[in-house]
Amino acid sequence: MGRVFNFSAGPAALPVSVLERARDEMVDYQNSGMSVMEMSHRSKEYMAIIAKAEALVRKLMGIPKNYHVLFQQGGATMQFTTVPMNLISDPSTQSADYINTGSWSKKAIKEAKKQFANVRVAATSEEVNFSRIPTQDELKLNPESTYVHMTTNNTIFGTEFHYTPDTGSVPLVADMSSNILSRKLDVSRFGIIYAGAQKNLGPSGVTLVVVRDDLVGRNDGLPLMADYKAQAEKESMLNTPPTYAIYILGLVLEWMESKGGVEAMEKINIRKAAKLYSAIDASGFYGCPTQVESRSRMNIPFTLKDDGLNAAFLEQAKGAGLVTLKGHRSVGGMRASIYNAMPEEGVDALISFMQDFERKNG
Amino acid sequence: MGRVFNFSAGPAALPVSVLERARDEMVDYQNSGMSVMEMSHRSKEYMAIIAKAEALVRKLMGIPKNYHVLFQQGGATMQFTTVPMNLISDPSTQSADYINTGSWSKKAIKEAKKQFANVRVAATSEEVNFSRIPTQDELKLNPESTYVHMTTNNTIFGTEFHYTPDTGSVPLVADMSSNILSRKLDVSRFGIIYAGAQKNLGPSGVTLVVVRDDLVGRNDGLPLMADYKAQAEKESMLNTPPTYAIYILGLVLEWMESKGGVEAMEKINIRKAAKLYSAIDASGFYGCPTQVESRSRMNIPFTLKDDGLNAAFLEQAKGAGLVTLKGHRSVGGMRASIYNAMPEEGVDALISFMQDFERKNG
Incomplete structure (x- = not known):
């Protein structure tokens, strides 16, 4: 690939x-x-x-x-x-x-x-x-x-x-x-x-x-x-x-x-994180375990409505070129880490995939 | 280069x-x-x-x-x-x-x-x-x-x-x-x-x-x-x-x-070191500060007859593609480190250069 x-x-x-x-x-x-x-x-x-x-x-x-x-x-x-x-x-x-x-x-x-x-x-x-x-x-x-x-x-x-x-x-x-x-x-x-x-x-x-x-x-x-x-x-x-x-x-x-230093990074990071949290919150299918005011811009854990779908989500995401999304065992579900080097297109691709997966499995 | x-x-x-x-x-x-x-x-x-x-x-x-x-x-x-x-x-x-x-x-x-x-x-x-x-x-x-x-x-x-x-x-x-x-x-x-x-x-x-x-x-x-x-x-x-x-x-x-594992490495290392020490010992121009029975196969310090020639030696060696030969300040002179990854041709090239340098400056 x-x-x-x-x-x-x-x-x-x-x-x-x-x-x-x-x-x-x-x-x-x-x-x-x-x-x-x-x-x-x-x-x-x-x-x-x-x-x-x-x-x-x-x-x-x-x-x-x-x-x-x-x-x-x-x-x-x-x-x-x-x-x-x-x-x-x-x-x-x-x-x-x-x-x-x-x-x-x-x-x-x-x-x-x-x-x-x-x-x-x-x-x-x-x-x-x-x-x-x-x-x-x-x-x-x-x-x-x-x-x-x-x-x-x-x-x-x-x-x-x-x-x-x-x-x-x-x-x-x-x-x-x-x-x-x-x-x-x-x-x-x-x-x-x-x-x-x-x-x-x-x-x-x-x-x-x-x-x-x-x-x-x-x-x-x-x-x-x-x-x-x-x-x-x-x-x-x-x-x-x-x-x-x-x-x-x-x-x-x-x-x-x-790329413009930390100020530019911060702007993009705010945008990337806001997009992904919005997509999660707007959905009835995905959930986020963290309280809104404390949410990280770097590591975004999210769960699926049904844990039984986790394996399919991970497999299909991998097929779409979106990898290492499995959540940590202390939290479960998924985790998307979107540090500085994750391009905005990566977050966009993840959101598209999540919406598509929800349509098929929601 | x-x-x-x-x-x-x-x-x-x-x-x-x-x-x-x-x-x-x-x-x-x-x-x-x-x-x-x-x-x-x-x-x-x-x-x-x-x-x-x-x-x-x-x-x-x-x-x-x-x-x-x-x-x-x-x-x-x-x-x-x-x-x-x-x-x-x-x-x-x-x-x-x-x-x-x-x-x-x-x-x-x-x-x-x-x-x-x-x-x-x-x-x-x-x-x-x-x-x-x-x-x-x-x-x-x-x-x-x-x-x-x-x-x-x-x-x-x-x-x-x-x-x-x-x-x-x-x-x-x-x-x-x-x-x-x-x-x-x-x-x-x-x-x-x-x-x-x-x-x-x-x-x-x-x-x-x-x-x-x-x-x-x-x-x-x-x-x-x-x-x-x-x-x-x-x-x-x-x-x-x-x-x-x-x-x-x-x-x-x-x-x-x-390449044949440690046994093969050891054979080559013995040969590489023996060559270089022989070249030093055979010369009246180069000297080695270490006692023969304790000599390292990996790091070979040597001195020039006249320390005033050290800078010229290093500069000309560099021109011949032989680099990082300056000795440690505790010993002076030169040091050739010839670990496993140094090919025998590297040692041969160094010896040729040393002999050539001796002819011109000895």
Whole structure:
């Protein structure tokens, strides 16, 4: 078959122009006589690639100068440990507030508890199966906390923060793996932002970390791979970084810039999500488990009137070139992940297919 | 220019047939309609890719059934921490022996000391600038050690263990980043083997860990990304693995198998290294800082009679399509890294160039 529309939650669709360029440069990158994969990370050619990637991250996100930009390994899960390792100096007295909005928040909490005792849950929506995001008023924040942790978008449950919590002077730490660079953001409201790349940034295997400089270097003797200070001092070159993944991330950001940057992405993302939610809500056949005001623009779970039709839906969708639509087992039904790289035509094709399927099975 | 012979110490040259296949499959992997980079790590297609990579690792290395094969992130540096985290249960009483054969051994020691106090150096060749490997007789091993750690090949200093230390019943842990799969090996002599991929296995961003099952699960409450037990239970899918890097690693191993596996690689590697060392030794113009019996087959440092000629050598070599030959600052001069993927013609071309350069400048 030709290229499909891939609604995977991550790793996820990449812009085809990025893949074509990676293909064309694979065996001989810009007349260097070698692949990017083969380059010493300290070569002039590669140093230019990583510097450009960092510059694009800074430009597209509007990152203030007092933040470090790091390319790390281990995904968000590694950051679940790295954040407390760097911020908690006295595990017996310090505490942190976690906002629990789904599976990834829960994992972050579980990992934090291995590092220190006083992991407080400042709010949770578990009682409604994470179908909504707590409001600012619902956050029971402790002003003595060392930091507040949040998950800005919940891949599995299909919810998203549409506001940035006010945490006063307490640093806000955000796992933005699944909605980074999909919407405008005031980085200065955050102490640490991290994101596994495999949704909106590029391939899996690289994690973007943006960390304010006063949060770096609080603790000594950390393992090198979890030490923001050591990583910042060596500009992510403390050991061999995931060079090829960073190269692709750079290409994705170049593509994003050429499309008009985050503002343009946000406009399209709002339109794509609105279309799909409208089609679901207008139908008596499809349903969406999430509460309207908390709905994610990135991950859209939906159910069929009759679960017995799920298998036929998935099979026929695949036949129409619409793949990886099966929902997560915690929610059931379907899930369409429509990150930046999902073209609007992909959403249109999905909606057409859904309407057609409803006509035949409704 | 066309493809060059790239003598980089890592990331390093890959077989051109692997790169060509990656290029051809980049936009549409085997009629799936998507790139491997875009695949859900839990998709059927991707599960087949990672299963094949593991099967090839097991086959080519001859790994006994009581060993886990893990694909991890963070490079050897992450393992410097992960090994003691998994093996040392009581940091105040347990000890381990480290054999110090160069920069990477020293880093391993430094990271281990952050985890527990009794890090013993069982042997070192630092007094001769790591130009040789200690013999079995020189190892002052403590039979009460929890483990013995070694670096099997020293990328910077150009030395290699040509024997496997006898550690009795104490588990032997080996950093094999720079010579894994370059020579036959009895895996059952080791407790843990780990290797960053970017020298003999594939691109940077994935670390191969082979761990005997009795060394897994000794400690509870470890951070997930450093917990061999959790990683083994989830078959390296505890979170999103570096999917594309593992795919390329699989292609490299397929290539290796098609060439006759490790035995064939070892024969060629012996021949390539012997040629280059002979050319150096036969010349009055080039010198090699390493002692003959400890010389690495993978990384060959050499000096010119006159350091003032280094810049001209590098520039003219580059003109002849021979690149990344500059030596590490700890040793000086030149370094030719000739891993499995460096074809014999590359070594021949280097030797011709060196002889020509000597005629003109000797």
